Amino acid sequence: MQTNTVAPLSNSRRFVLTRLHSLAGLIPLGLFLIQHLMGNALAILGSEKYDEHIQFMLNLPFLLLLEIGFIAIPLLFHAIYGIYLSFISKPNAHVYKYKRNISFLLQRVTGIITFIFVIYHVWALRISPVISGNEINHQVVGEHLANPVMMIFYMAGVLSTTYHFTNGISTALITWGLTIGPSSQKTVRNLCFGLFIILTVLGLGSLISFVS
Amino acid sequence: MGAAVDIKLKIKRKDSSDSSFYWEEFNIPFRKNMNVISALMEIQKNPVNANGEKVRSVAWEYNCLEEVCGACSMRINGKVRQACSTLVDRLEQPIHLEPMETFPVEKDLVVNRDRMFSALKKIKGWIPIDGTYALGAGPLISSDVQQEAYKYSTCMTCGCCLDACPNVNSSLPFIGPQALGQTKYFNMHPTGAQQKNDRLSVMIGEEGLANCGNSQNCVQVCPKEIPLTTAIAELNKDANRFALWSWLKR
Ligand code: HEM
Ligand code: SF4
Ligand code: SF4
Numbered sequence: 001m002q003t004n005t006v007a008p009l010s011n012s013r014r015f016v017l018t019r020l021h022s023l024a025g026l027i028p029l030g031l032f033l034i035q036h037l038m039g040n041a042l043a044i045l046g047s048e049k050y051d052e053h054i055q056f057m058l059n060l061p062f063l064l065l066l067e068i069g070f071i072a073i074p075l076l077f078h079a080i081y082g083i084y085l086s087f088i089s090k091p092n093a094h095v096y097k098y099k100r101n102i103s104f105l106l107q108r109v110t111g112i113i114t115f116i117f118v119i120y121h122v123w124a125l126r127i128s129p130v131i132s133g134n135e136i137n138h139q140v141v142g143e144h145l146a147n148p149v150m151m152i153f154y155m156a157g158v159l160s161t162t163y164h165f166t167n168g169i170s171t172a173l174i175t176w177g178l179t180i181g182p183s184s185q186k187t188v189r190n191l192c193f194g195l196f197i198i199l200t201v202l203g204l205g206s207l208i209s210f211v212s
Numbered sequence: 213m214g215a216a217v218d219i220k221l222k223i224k225r226k227d228s229s230d231s232s233f234y235w236e237e238f239n240i241p242f243r244k245n246m247n248v249i250s251a252l253m254e255i256q257k258n259p260v261n262a263n264g265e266k267v268r269s270v271a272w273e274y275n276c277l278e279e280v281c282g283a284c285s286m287r288i289n290g291k292v293r294q295a296c297s298t299l300v301d302r303l304e305q306p307i308h309l310e311p312m313e314t315f316p317v318e319k320d321l322v323v324n325r326d327r328m329f330s331a332l333k334k335i336k337g338w339i340p341i342d343g344t345y346a347l348g349a350g351p352l353i354s355s356d357v358q359q360e361a362y363k364y365s366t367c368m369t370c371g372c373c374l375d376a377c378p379n380v381n382s383s384l385p386f387i388g389p390q391a392l393g394q395t396k397y398f399n400m401h402p403t404g405a406q407q408k409n410d411r412l413s414v415m416i417g418e419e420g421l422a423n424c425g426n427s428q429n430c431v432q433v434c435p436k437e438i439p440l441t442t443a444i445a446e447l448n449k450d451a452n453r454f455a456l457w458s459w460l461k462r
């Protein structure tokens with residue numbers, strides 16, 4: 001009879017990578033996204049509050065370390081592995097039009113849109129000002145968003161990021177074996193949809209407040 | 213042809229495993245309660261296509277005719293299902309029949325489902341009861357557990373779940389949802405649980421759970437309504453723990 005020996009972890013690279021991918025999306029990226037959307041929402045309360053927040057963020061100790069370790073590395077890993085995952089699956093939502101299957105497709109589409117948006121956004125409002133030594137404040141962001149094409153691009157970026165993150169929470173709870181049955185999965189999906197609406201309103205509201 | 217009650221079939225055909233696909237149309241007389249198998253039998257009786265040419269009869273597989281053997285899976289109007297339990301008058305015409313192209317297509321609608329049987333070997337899809345001495349009666353199983361296990365025991369290896377899964381494809385080494393459901397099934401049996409870790413090491417391997425992207429098509433298309441996504445979430449829980457503990461124990 002077979003005994004219950006501990007099997008060697010010989011070939012579990014893919015497994016470990018997907019778990020790290022999920023973890024990266026949830027903890028560093030997810031927490032940062034919420035913090036970032038809330039911080040930007042201060043713009044709704046006026047330019048002084050917003051500029052104060054920017055100064056606070058720029059004065060954080062070990063800022064570069066935080067930005068690299070907590071955001072850049074997890075983001076690049078999650079994005080690159082996510083692009084790989086997006087291209088190896090064969091989405092079939094045009095045949096099987098089930099809700100979860102459409103979300104599966106949207107998770108991949110929004111991931112790629114988010115990637116393009118984030119690369120541009122980080123370049124335009126973080127890296128490029130550091131290189132040129134320009135200050136970032138409410139007025140500069142407002143000028144950045146004054147171009148309607150840019151505004152639409154930012155709105156699409158926010159929408160795709162909030163969808164990707166909130167839909168990601170509902171699948172991550174399956175990945176981590178927390179929501180097991182169909183009814184708990186459905187409840188979480190509805191809660192995540194609520195969070196999607198809240199984060200989207202927050203994000204779009206902040207964007208509009210810059211130009212109004 | 214004549215009568216207005218003819219039904220139109222459009223079948224994706226292939227003469228042998230290494231030849232290419234072509235579509236062929238057939239018109240066959242309608243009978244009450246006709247299902248896709250009886251429609252295909254009409255072609256077998258009189259293999260003449262819609263142009264009136266005599267052609268090779270269409271090949272497909274079937275045994276039970278009551279949705280328990282799993283042999284007759286095919287894509288009917290695009291979606292995978294059992295031909296024997298699909299009534300013709302509920303379908304839009306022309307009825308498109310295609311083989312499950314996730315599997316190697318041998319001839320017309322006949323596919324080779326071997327990969328699912330080798331998957332069962334990989335996950336040790338059995339309960340070990342052989343020994344050099346009498347092992348005695350196994351442990352009792354509560355009726356709750358029996359009822360839960362019963363659902364998984366009805367898997368007929370039909371392949372619908374693999375065919376509808378966006379991640380069972382040639383770019384991924386995925387063992388497929390059927391094997392995940394069966395892993396859960398054999399792991400939950402008290403005697404089968406003796407090989408739980410062997411099965412979990414397949415689950416955390418290249419072919420295992422990591423390939424699932426939670427599209428949940430499998431559970432939607434399974435003709436036996438097996439709770440495959442419940443099995444997947446439970447296996448995720450077990451496999452995460454197993455991977456962590458085996459790493460810590462090293
Ligand atoms: C802005 C930051 C991002 C956040 C907060 C984020 C968050 C998440 C979360 C929480 C998940 C769920 C993980 C799971 O199901 O276990 C996820 C999945 C995924 N992410 Fe992201 N993500 C971000 C950016 C990206 C980018 C740029 C891509 C690139 C294309 C991407 C591609 C994917 C893919 C393909 C999945 C699905 C994985 C699967 O279900 O197999 N993500 N993301
Ligand atoms: S839930 Fe996983 S196994 Fe089932 S169809 Fe989707 S990707 Fe495939
Ligand atoms: S799990 Fe369902 S769909 Fe998959 S092979 Fe078994 S019976 Fe068929």
Ligand code: FES
Binds near residue numbers: 279
């Ligand atoms: S003939 Fe057995 S399932 Fe259809």
